[in-house]
Amino acid sequence: MIHTTHNILLKFYDSFSKLDAKSMSECYHPDATFSDPAFGELNREEVCAMWKMLIERSKGNLTIEFSDLKSSKKSGKAKWIATYYFSKTNRKVINEINAKFKFQDGLIIKHTDSFSLWKWSGMALGLKGYLLGWTPFMQNKIREQAKDSLNKYLAK
Structure with missing residues (x-):
């Protein structure tokens, strides 16, 4: 049985x-x-602004692939891959995410x-990220910068 929640996930990723x-x-x-390793805990207003900010900053250079959508009335999961160029370094990122x-x-x-x-x-x-990215110091710095950029975006 396909729940309406499945359609919500389809709409979200589509x-x-x-x-x-x-x-x-x-x-x-x-x-x-919402929560993830980079932005931490966000409320609805923040997560909606985060997606808008990330999409705008990608300048159309973002591709999203999603698969394995599963849902019931109360829960769901998906796998997705974001491919983009990180705005601060212009380095290509292929991020595999479990939602x-x-x-x-x-x-x-x-x-x-x-x-x-x-x-x-x-x-x-x-x-630098490869050598230090596993350290709590570097991970906290990444979170700090992500949250800071979101706060500046929200303040606009």
């Missing part, structure tokens, strides 16, 4: 692959939360993306 942040945000519940979802009222109430921040830092930052 919109993402079309770089349509507005349609992505329609998939989130008003009380939604988990919780649903409420047919919308995403909790979205958790997981990926290797060390692997990401090696691609995005080069040798």
